[in-house]
Amino acid sequence: MISAEIRELFPILKQDVNGHPLVYLDSAATSQKPIQVIEALKHYYEWDNANVHRGVHTLGSRATDAYEGARAKVAKFIGAASEQEIIFTRGTTTAINIVAASFAESVLREGDEIVLTPMEHHSNLIPWQQAAKKSGATLKYIPLQPDGSISLADVENTITDRTKIVSIVYVSNVLGVINPIKEIAAIAHKHGAKIMVDGAQSTPHMKVDVQDLDCDFYALSGHKMCGPTGIGALYGKKSLLNNMEPVEFGGEMIDHVDLYESTWKELPWKFEGGTPMIAGAVGLGAAIDFLTEVGMDNIFKHDVELTNYALDRMMQIPDLAVYGPTTNRAGLVTFNLGDVHPHDVATVLDSMGIAVRAGHHCCQPLMRWLEQSSTARASFYLYNTEDDVDRLVTALLKTKEYFGDAIG
Structure with a gap:
């Protein structure tokens, strides 16, 4: 397990909530920020704040260096x-919307196929619905196994020579499933399709190598990996990005503008119209420095061990249902406590200082597959401990006792 000293680097965790020390178990929604990231944002605004790629003055140069340094x-x-x-x-x-609007528009024709899974977050579902409506393409779904995982045999049977795009989550924000992206990419490429990977839940918790995965596009969010909100990134193979049109137009992304025609800057700036999220990028860079120092292999090992500990403890609670596989899963546990509504469970837990998520988690089709309207979810990160899990289990037992007849 990661040293308890890591927890001391997160100021927000030192508070009491409703008279109890905070146990934050909602990192799948957004992670907390270490002091290094907070100080990096503060330093930028106090010393380097200026627009990028424009002024030749000192602050402008420092801001540009910091922004492009974060990209590196x-x-x-x-x-x-x-x-x-x-x-x-x-x-x-x-990031997904850029690919669905720009790349998809250039390659999709009526009768083509877009392949997804039922476990996708709405952010990796709705853009493809819109792309299919505009192009006449067909949406297809790789079926789920009873535990919520997918089999490569089903991937082989779903992807065809008519498939142009496969878009899939690396780690499910509900089931915790870790999908075999490298193998799926190989199958997609065998049929001439391109693959988009939703890396929102994978990037914070495990080492990612987009070249080894051979994915064509990869998306991430800074706020889930100890960085600020409002900043993320799209990775795309250079050969594909070069042939894609921008989706936002204005300052920063232009090369030359006439009254009737304009040309675009080279990569990556042609996709970054307007003043960018400079401070956010600086904060994301600081978050990457922090995660790199801790070590992504260490973080993954910690999260898996803590999740396994939580599964062992929580599955001993009578009338508590856990969703997703028991192996090959990332750092979260999604559950329901008998017939008690997840919002009621989350409210009682909050009264004891424990923050969990309740609802459909932006995965309504997956909820219907689970035959649930909503669920509760405890998600873990490098600052969580076994003591946090123990407090969750104790609180769930008290919740079960509180609702009594509503259980079962």
């Missing part, structure tokens, strides 16, 4: 071949 850190962190393959976005949602 993202590229190295996920194993991109070039910094030009990293587009800064508002987050995973924006």
